[in-house]
Amino acid sequence: xxxxxxxxxxxxxxDLVKHYLKEHQNIEVVAEFSDGFSGLKGINEFKPDLVxxxxxxxxxxxxxxxxxxxxxxxxxxxxxxxxxxxxxxEMNAVDYLLKPFSQERFSQAVNKVQNLNNKAEQQGxxxxxxxxxxxxxxxxxxxxxxxxxxxxxxxxDDILYIESQDDYVMIYTTEGKYLKQQTMKYFEIHLDSGIxxxxxxxxxxxxxxxxxxxxxxxxxxxxVLSNGAKLKVSDSGYKHLxxxxxx
Amino acid sequence: MMVxxxxxxxxxxxxxxxxxxxIILILTFVDVNIFKADFLTAFTSSCVYNLSYEILGIGLxxxxxxxxxxxxxxxxxxxxxLTEASIISIIWVLICQFIISTLFxxxxxxxxxxxxYLPFTFLAxxxxxxxxxxxxxxxxxYINLQEKIKNEATLQALVKETELNLLKSxxxxxxxxxxxxxxxxxxxxxxxxxxxxxxxxSEFLRKSIGNKEQKMISLSEELQHLLLYLEIEKVRFGERxxxxxxxxxxxxxxxxxxxIMQPIIENAIKHGVYEATEPILIKFTCTSIFNGIKxxxxxxxxxxxxxxxxNRMGLKNVDTRLKLTYHSENLLKTSNENNxxxxxxxxPATSLKQSI
Numbered sequence: 001x002x003x004x005x006x007x008x009x010x011x012x013x014x015d016l017v018k019h020y021l022k023e024h025q026n027i028e029v030v031a032e033f034s035d036g037f038s039g040l041k042g043i044n045e046f047k048p049d050l051v052x053x054x055x056x057x058x059x060x061x062x063x064x065x066x067x068x069x070x071x072x073x074x075x076x077x078x079x080x081x082x083x084x085x086x087x088x089x090e091m092n093a094v095d096y097l098l099k100p101f102s103q104e105r106f107s108q109a110v111n112k113v114q115n116l117n118n119k120a121e122q123q124g125x126x127x128x129x130x131x132x133x134x135x136x137x138x139x140x141x142x143x144x145x146x147x148x149x150x151x152x153x154x155x156x157d158d159i160l161y162i163e164s165q166d167d168y169v170m171i172y173t174t175e176g177k178y179l180k181q182q183t184m185k186y187f188e189i190h191l192d193s194g195i196x197x198x199x200x201x202x203x204x205x206x207x208x209x210x211x212x213x214x215x216x217x218x219x220x221x222x223x224v225l226s227n228g229a230k231l232k233v234s235d236s237g238y239k240h241l242x243x244x245x246x247x
Numbered sequence: 248m249m250v251x252x253x254x255x256x257x258x259x260x261x262x263x264x265x266x267x268x269x270i271i272l273i274l275t276f277v278d279v280n281i282f283k284a285d286f287l288t289a290f291t292s293s294c295v296y297n298l299s300y301e302i303l304g305i306g307l308x309x310x311x312x313x314x315x316x317x318x319x320x321x322x323x324x325x326x327x328x329l330t331e332a333s334i335i336s337i338i339w340v341l342i343c344q345f346i347i348s349t350l351f352x353x354x355x356x357x358x359x360x361x362x363x364y365l366p367f368t369f370l371a372x373x374x375x376x377x378x379x380x381x382x383x384x385x386x387x388x389y390i391n392l393q394e395k396i397k398n399e400a401t402l403q404a405l406v407k408e409t410e411l412n413l414l415k416s417x418x419x420x421x422x423x424x425x426x427x428x429x430x431x432x433x434x435x436x437x438x439x440x441x442x443x444x445x446x447x448x449s450e451f452l453r454k455s456i457g458n459k460e461q462k463m464i465s466l467s468e469e470l471q472h473l474l475l476y477l478e479i480e481k482v483r484f485g486e487r488x489x490x491x492x493x494x495x496x497x498x499x500x501x502x503x504x505x506x507i508m509q510p511i512i513e514n515a516i517k518h519g520v521y522e523a524t525e526p527i528l529i530k531f532t533c534t535s536i537f538n539g540i541k542x543x544x545x546x547x548x549x550x551x552x553x554x555x556x557x558n559r560m561g562l563k564n565v566d567t568r569l570k571l572t573y574h575s576e577n578l579l580k581t582s583n584e585n586n587x588x589x590x591x592x593x594x595p596a597t598s599l600k601q602s603i
Contacts, residue, residue: 010425010483016432035524056421058522058552080424099428 004050006032007039009057017052020106036060048073055079064144074113140190145178161205199237252386267301296343304379311383336372414568429483451475467499488520489528498533501540503594504572510561511590515546523549539596545589
């Protein structure tokens with residue numbers, strides 16, 4: 001028996017998934033949730049094998065929810081938005097169902113889950129798929145982090161700077177600092193490059209939070225931030241900074 | 248088609264003739280007082296010279312109007328006119344001389360006298376040529392300028408209309424797909440409701456797609472259209488979406504730009520209902536003000552929901568549309584207080600007729 005949960009904010013859409021599942025007796029819906037937060041809690045509580053996940057939801061989007069999970073079950077996205085398909089497959093989603101979808105299309109997705117013993121093969125396929133699709137960069141407008149037992153959603157404008165810490169990054173805001181498992185490269189690409197500048201191998205700074213540049217040694221600068229932090233600026237970082245400030 | 252500036256209407260021709268008459272009198276006066284000619288001979292010769300040039304001058308127009316000067320460069324054009332001025336003046340002087348000498352053949356002294364100012368008459372011919380040519384050029388460029396201004400105005404009106412059409416809200420594809428998904432679900436759980444929703448959706452689409460030409464609509468019709476949209480969305484969102492209309496009877500007939508409120512409702516749903524788990528109430532109120540009406544749309548939102556960097560395109564489009572329609576600023580105001588987002592729109596009653 002495969003344990004599944006549905007995370008979807010619209011009642012009719014949930015009803016439809018449940019109806020389609022009647023053809024798949026080996027899948028049992030153990031719970032349903034109508035927003036991102038409760039969905040996240042639900043996954044941790046029920047440990048399902050399969051999640052039907054909407055993307056556009058209150059509190060947390062489907063993607064933000066996945067970012068907050070250490071390991072996640074099989075995911076089938078259900079959404080009316082076609083522009084997230086690439087990102088969905090990058091997150092190793094089993095399938096991406098565009099609303100409205102048919103019983104046949106739905107069953108096809110569900111059958112993939114059942115055949116998923118062959119996981120390695122599946123991943124190979126996904127990698128092939130994403131390789132052929134162009135990198136359409138979606139800009140972040142908020143970042144979700146785990147903070148103790150709580151979830152914190154940080155609007156990107158509140159970020160002062162980001163510091164690299166091995167496999168993690170530390171995100172500094174006026175309120176505190178938050179650790180997140182993500183790469184610097186990711187943030188460099190997905191944050192507005194007119195505002196967030198890679199000033200050093202270890203730092204991405206919000207240009208609005210930089211108060212001044214201090215001469216540190218010959219040809220070497222320190223960026224002084226609004227919270228008092230002083231960050232090293234590399235040569236190339238200094239060039240980036242100058243370019244952005246010029247425009 | 249450019250007509251002759253002088254002979255195309257009587258008034259212009261009269262003015263032209265009067266100018267020549269003045270010239271005739273002045274020259275007669277000069278002849279009599281400076282060259283000591285007797286009045287009759289002076290006046291007659293002046294008439295011969297100037298009346299003949301009056302007719303010649305009318306003809307000069309065709310020379311400028313129908314010559315393809317665009318292909319000739321400035322220097323060549325100048326040389327052309329210089330040559331033409333000289334040749335015309337010489338011929339003119341000779342012919343006039345001949346006429347005068349025939350008229351006054353008996354009075355030899357006069358013939359000699361007029362011989363004395365031959366270069367002067369030639370110069371006068373060149374000056375006449377220059378004046379008339381400049382006048383015609385000026386006239387042509389004036390007409391061209393007028394035409395250009397007219398064309399520009401037409402173009403501007405066209406641009407404005409296109410802009411207005413672009414600003415008209417377009418049907419959001421996600422709204423459509425999500426609604427179709429709801430219908431798909433309702434066909435199983437509640438076929439009657441599915442049918443009802445298909446009818447509402449069709450009605451909404453028909454009005455949205457069909458109204459390409461119509462620019463203004465009565466408030467009550469616009470609200471009916473909005474109600475359809477809200478009812479469709481309510482099937483998706485259930486209790487999370489609430490709405491309330493407070494529209495006095497007197498406002499119902501008032502004309503407003505078609506679908507002007509649609510983007511505002513979409514925003515309220517996107518930033519309010521999408522992000523909240525609690526019910527969101529969208530409230531419409533309308534008040535009559537001096538010379539128009541004021542419509543207020545407000546919605547609460549989840550204060551916990553982090554601000555999404557929503558594009559303000561929708562609101563900006565509404566603002567531009569109001570500006571273009573009513574030629575007036577500050578018709579759209581927004582405020583955000585106590586977790587209530589409020590949009591206020593003023594629709595003036597005046598300039599409605601001249602708006603496109």
